[in-house]
Amino acid sequence: MQTYDLEADGLRGLNASLHAQAQDTNQTAWEIVNPKGSHAIAVGLDAPIEVSVKGSTGYYCAGMNKQATIHVFGSAGPGVAENMMSGTVIVEGDASQCAGATGNGGTLIIKGNASSRCGISMKGIDIIVHGSIGHMSAFMAQSGNLVVCGDAGEALGDSLYEARLFVRGSVKSLGADCVEKEMRPEHLTLLAELLDRGGCDAKPEDFKRYGSARQLYNFNIDNAY
Amino acid sequence: MKDDTPSAGTPRTVPVQSETWSNQVNAEIRRAAATGIYDIRGGGAKRKVPHFDDLLFLGASISRYPLEGYREKCETSVTLGTRFAKKPIELKIPVTIAGMSFGALSGPAKEALGRGATLAGTSTTTGDGGMTPEERGHSDKLVYQYLPSRYGMNPDDLRRADAIEIVVGQGAKPGGGGMLLGQKISDRVAEMRNLPKGIDQRSACRHPDWTGPDDLEIKILELREITAWEKPIYIKVGGARPYFDTTLAVKAGADVVVLDGMQGGTAATQDVFIEHVGQPILACIREAVRALEDLDMHREVQLIVSGGIRHGADVAKCMALGADAVAIGTGALIALGDNDPRWEGDYQKLGTTAGAYDDWHEGNDPAGITTQNPDLMARLDPLEGGRRLNNYLKVMTLEAQTIARACGKNHLHNLEPEDLCALTMEAAAMTHIPLAGTDWYPGKPGSTF
Ligand SMILES: Cc1cc2nc3c(=O)[nH]c(=O)nc-3n(C[C@H](O)[C@H](O)[C@H](O)COP(=O)(O)O)c2cc1C
Numbered sequence: 178m179q180t181y182d183l184e185a186d187g188l189r190g191l192n193a194s195l196h197a198q199a200q201d202t203n204q205t206a207w208e209i210v211n212p213k214g215s216h217a218i219a220v221g222l223d224a225p226i227e228v229s230v231k232g233s234t235g236y237y238c239a240g241m242n243k244q245a246t247i248h249v250f251g252s253a254g255p256g257v258a259e260n261m262m263s264g265t266v267i268v269e270g271d272a273s274q275c276a277g278a279t280g281n282g283g284t285l286i287i288k289g290n291a292s293s294r295c296g297i298s299m300k301g302i303d304i305i306v307h308g309s310i311g312h313m314s315a316f317m318a319q320s321g322n323l324v325v326c327g328d329a330g331e332a333l334g335d336s337l338y339e340a341r342l343f344v345r346g347s348v349k350s351l352g353a354d355c356v357e358k359e360m361r362p363e364h365l366t367l368l369a370e371l372l373d374r375g376g377c378d379a380k381p382e383d384f385k386r387y388g389s390a391r392q393l394y395n396f397n398i399d400n401a402y
Numbered sequence: 403m404k405d406d407t408p409s410a411g412t413p414r415t416v417p418v419q420s421e422t423w424s425n426q427v428n429a430e431i432r433r434a435a436a437t438g439i440y441d442i443r444g445g446g447a448k449r450k451v452p453h454f455d456d457l458l459f460l461g462a463s464i465s466r467y468p469l470e471g472y473r474e475k476c477e478t479s480v481t482l483g484t485r486f487a488k489k490p491i492e493l494k495i496p497v498t499i500a501g502m503s504f505g506a507l508s509g510p511a512k513e514a515l516g517r518g519a520t521l522a523g524t525s526t527t528t529g530d531g532g533m534t535p536e537e538r539g540h541s542d543k544l545v546y547q548y549l550p551s552r553y554g555m556n557p558d559d560l561r562r563a564d565a566i567e568i569v570v571g572q573g574a575k576p577g578g579g580g581m582l583l584g585q586k587i588s589d590r591v592a593e594m595r596n597l598p599k600g601i602d603q604r605s606a607c608r609h610p611d612w613t614g615p616d617d618l619e620i621k622i623l624e625l626r627e628i629t630a631w632e633k634p635i636y637i638k639v640g641g642a643r644p645y646f647d648t649t650l651a652v653k654a655g656a657d658v659v660v661l662d663g664m665q666g667g668t669a670a671t672q673d674v675f676i677e678h679v680g681q682p683i684l685a686c687i688r689e690a691v692r693a694l695e696d697l698d699m700h701r702e703v704q705l706i707v708s709g710g711i712r713h714g715a716d717v718a719k720c721m722a723l724g725a726d727a728v729a730i731g732t733g734a735l736i737a738l739g740d741n742d743p744r745w746e747g748d749y750q751k752l753g754t755t756a757g758a759y760d761d762w763h764e765g766n767d768p769a770g771i772t773t774q775n776p777d778l779m780a781r782l783d784p785l786e787g788g789r790r791l792n793n794y795l796k797v798m799t800l801e802a803q804t805i806a807r808a809c810g811k812n813h814l815h816n817l818e819p820e821d822l823c824a825l826t827m828e829a830a831a832m833t834h835i836p837l838a839g840t841d842w843y844p845g846k847p848g849s850t851f
Contacts, residue, residue, distance in 0.1 A: 192627045216620045221557050221628030236617070237624040241557040256611040260555060275611040279552040281596070297610040298552060300596040317606060319596050336604075338597055394601040395584055 179204050183218070184211035191218065195245075198224040214254065219247050222264070239266045242283060258285045261302055274311065277304040280321065286375045293330065296323045299340055305375030315342055316352065324371050326379050334387055338394075342387040343368050345379060356390040441673040442581065444506075444762030444772065446574050446665040446710060446732060451682040453665070453710060454719045456829035457822050458838065461808045469807040476803040477813040480727050482704045483565060483634020483657040486626070490657075491543055491565055491634055494523025495799045496727035496814055497717055499734050499791075500662075500708055501547045501567060501638070503529030505582050505591045505603075506669030506762065509536055511771045513784040514738055516541035518791025522799075527567060527729075530580050530605050532594050533559040540788075545636065548625070550579065551605035553595040557628055565658075566625055567636040568618070570609075570647075573666030573709045576640030576680045580605030581670050586765040588774040618654040626655075636660050641709065644686040648693035652703050660729065661690050663709030667732040669772065670763030683709035685832040691724035700724065714801020721802070722817035723833060737794035738787045739769045 181191050191209065198204060207228045212218055216235035219228050222245040230238065233251030243262040252270030261280040268276075271289035278294065280302025287295075287304070293311035296304050301321045309327030316332075318340035328346035335352020341364070342355075351357075360368075360381075368381040419425065430441070462468035469476060483490035499519045504512050506529065513536040519526040525543035532554015538544055546563030548555065560566065571577065582591070582603040592599040612621045622635055637651040638660035651659045663683025668676065687707055694700040707720050708729035720728050732740075741749075743756040748768035752761065762772035770781030806814050809821045823838040824830035830837040831844035842849060 188627065189631070193630065196630065217624040217627045220624050221560075223557070236620045237611070240624050241560070241628055243557065255617070259611050260552060260557070262556060278611040279555065281556065294610070298606065300552070316610075317604075338601075394598075 178206045178208055180208045180210060182210050183215055184213060188215060188217060192220060195219055195222050195224075195226070195228065198222075198226050200224055202226065212251070216254070219245070222247070225264075233270065242266060252289065253287075257287075258283070258302070261285065271308070272306075277302050280304070282321075284374060290327065296321075296340070299323065303371060303374070305371055305377065307375070307377055309346065312349070313352070315340055315355075318342075322367070322371055324368065324375065324377070324384075326377055334389070336393060337389050339389065341367075343371070343384045344387065345384045348385075348387070351387065354390050354393045355387055358386045358388045360384070360386045442583075442670055442763055443673050443676070443760040444667065444669050444671075445676070445760040446667045447677050447682075449677055451665065452684050452826065452828045452832060453682060454684060454716045456684065456826045457719050457824055457833065457835060459715075459718070459722075459805050459809060459821055460823055462810050466810045468810050469812060471807065472800075472803075474807065475812055476807050477815075478799055478803065480704070480815070482636075482706075482727065485657045485699075485703055486631065486655065487565075487634040487657050488630070488632045489564075489634075491525060491545075493525060493543065493727070495795060496721065496802075497522075497711075497795055497798050498524050498545075498706060498727055498729045499526035500666075500729040500731040501527035501529040501545070501569070502731055502735075503531040503580075503582075503669060504534050504537065505529075505531035505553075505586060505595070505774070506772060508771060508773055508779040508782065509534060509590075510779055510782050510784040511735075511738060511787070512537045513540050514782065514787025514791060515734060516544070517784060517788025518734070518737070518795065519543070521788060521792035522795035524795065525564065528563075530582075531591065532556075533562070534594075538562055540784075547638075549605065550607060550609045551595075551603075552610065553603075553605070560625070561629055563633060565634040565636060566629070567638050567660060568621070568625075568656075569638045570651075571638070571640035571642065571662075572668060573640045573662030573664050573680050573683065574668035575671045575675045576642040577607060578671060578675050578679070579607035580668075581763065583670065583763050583765075586763065586774050591774060615650040615654050618650075622655040634658055636706070638662060640664075640666075641681040641683055641686040644681070644689040645693045648690040648705075649697065652694070652697050652699050656703060658704045658706060659690065659694075660706045660708070661686055662729075663707070665710030666708055667735075682832075683707055683711075684829060687720065687723040687725055688833050694724075701726065714798045714803075715805060717798055717802040718805040718814065718817055719822065721806075721814045722819060722821050723835075724819070726815070733794070734791055735771055737791045738771055739782060739790070740767075740771050742769055745769055 212232040214235045220240040223243040228247045230249045235254040237256045239247040239258045246265045248267045253268045255273040256275045258266040259278045261283045263283045267286045272291040274292040276291045277285040279298045285304045287306045290308035291310045295310040295314040299318045303322045305324045312330035315334045318337040325344045329348045331349045332352035334355030365381045480496045520542040527545040545565045549569045584600045634657040636658040637656040639647040641663040664680035704726040706727045707725040745768035767773040770778040822835045824835040
């Protein structure tokens with residue numbers, strides 16, 4: 178286990194060390210102490226390493242992650258795991274706005290709640306939230322899965338494309354072109370796998386599925402106001 | 403009783419067309435009434451606005467001596483990204499190719515831009531939709547755009563880029579997002595953008611994970627950390643509030659500010675947006691330079707300007723006003739063959755004519771540039787296109803050098819406001835260049851108006 182004191186040794190040294198890890202590195206376990214809400218912790222990683230952050234993080238923790246597993250033992254600021262490509266990011270606490278924004282792949286697990294715009298413009302990432310999510314989540318979401326064990330705020334899935342949204346609790350309101358959809362057997366199977374991956378104690382049958390009505394897919398003046 | 407009947411030979415009032423209700427305005431009203439849809443098109447503002455034609459160079463005289471024609475040295479190089487980047491970009495000429503998306507443009511067109519820019523020793527830029535291997539492969543210096551849509555955005559391409567351009571806005575549509583209509587979404591374009599084929603793709607007008615300048619500063623930190631502080635980071639803004647936008651871009655940590663005036667082209671936007679939002683580039687440059695000077699950052703943070711730059715005189719005027727380099731979009735496309743009269747027959751079939759064709763969003767470009775249709779795309783040979791673009795860039799540079807030498811300057815960067823006069827009051831007011839024949843411009847300190 179490598180331990181890195183962020184407060185003492187600085188952000189540049191941290192990311193440079195993590196970037197230097199080769200595919201076959203044997204320094205696979207890293208622990209970051211004293212994160213103290215710093216921004217851009219463990220961004221742009223591209224190796225199958227495991228990074229534990231012992232505390233809360235600022236903006237864009239684990240941004241653009243590939244392959245790595247990054248585990249935040251605290252809460253995460255805005256844009257955690259933004260544009261993630263692959264790998265896993267786990268937040269033990271809450272996540273601020275734009276969690277998993279534009280993510281292309283991998284899994285983001287948030288054990289607490291996520292704020293507004295969770296999964297905005299998501300492009301293939303799977304986001305699993307144990308708690309609730311804020312307003313405008315999954316705005317223009319293109320693909321991937323968003324699982325919410327709690328409630329969803331206003332305008333869920335506004336203008337979304339092909340992303341699948343599963344919510345167990347209430348949805349304050351649906352955004353433009355987002356509708357409730359039938360939960361078919363293949364969705365229950367998929368959701369069971371996602372809940373299992375996210376370590377959620379929940380039954381797929383208790384969720385509702387939401388997706389695109391596909392009415393905004395081609396320009397139509399009646400939709401333009 | 404008085405007879406009102408005009409007798410033969412009595413002069414009559416001739417029919418007068420209204421300036422306000424011109425034929426064009428009326429035709430547009432009829433089109434709107436018939437369709438219920440606003441007009442979407444490509445290109446930049448077509449109406450006449452104050453522009454570089456409203457400035458002239460003075461040339462040498464008894465008090466300024468010139469340099470000899472093409473014999474005496476007049477340097478043209480520029481280095482971009484000297485503020486923070488470990489690997490600034492060195493260009494042989496100060497004319498760069500602006501960001502134009504793969505999707506809006508065909509793969510071969512992007513390749514031609516890369517080839518031409520590389521031959522000329524300058525950079526080209528990706529666009530909405532991501533980076534293609536052809537483009538990377540044929541571009542010696544490639545700037546990677548980081549856009550609100552984040553279509554195709556990935557850390558590998560970020561690391562493969564020579565610089566990163568965060569797009570906040572475009573001159574053609576400050577405050578507007580993008581639109582790629584379904585007919586241009588080929589399998590390849592759809593896959594790169596991770597969307598179903600054939601649907602309209604909207605590019606958001608705001609970035610998804612930052613909102614104001616304070617967030618932007620942290621976003622830049624993230625991008626620098628991911629790329630080990632190697633790459634210059636540009637911020638591109640439309641010509642809206644150039645003084646404040648430049649100030650905030652510098653505050654957020656930009657290495658380079660890219661400022662795009664209202665004449666700047668777009669792949670597809672509402673005509674009303676193109677013609678009525680944003681300021682002409684002429685009005686923006688001085689304000690941006692003033693912001694840089696106030697921060698003591700002029701030349702430390704480089705300024706690239708664009709929007710309607712056509713030839714070497716425009717380049718020289720931008721440099722004299724304080725820009726470090728320029729970017730061109732439309733001019734580069736014309737060099738490749740856009741709107742060429744050789745396709746007049748095809749333009750006529752589309753109900754238009756060479757020079758006026760702007761329905762780039764429809765994907766039927768006779769010149770094979772703004773299309774994803776394989777038959778049309780085949781009309782553009784990327785090798786030939788690259789050669790033509792290189793020639794055009796070479797001519798622009800030679801023209802700018804000619805003017806600089808005539809002004810006694812041994813580097814294009816040494817051109818200065820004192821080398822210019824303004825032809826109109828408007829241009830004088832916007833640039834603080836004295837009106838021709840006077841030593842005065844509106845707002846000059848000490849003058850009463
Ligand atoms: C076909 C086309 C596509 C464009 N696509 C983009 C784009 O993807 N991103 C962007 O920032 N600007 C885009 N632009 C704007 C150019 O980067 C540039 O600002 C503008 O073309 C400069 O003005 P000019 O065309 O008068 O030279 C596009 C312009 C054109 C003509």
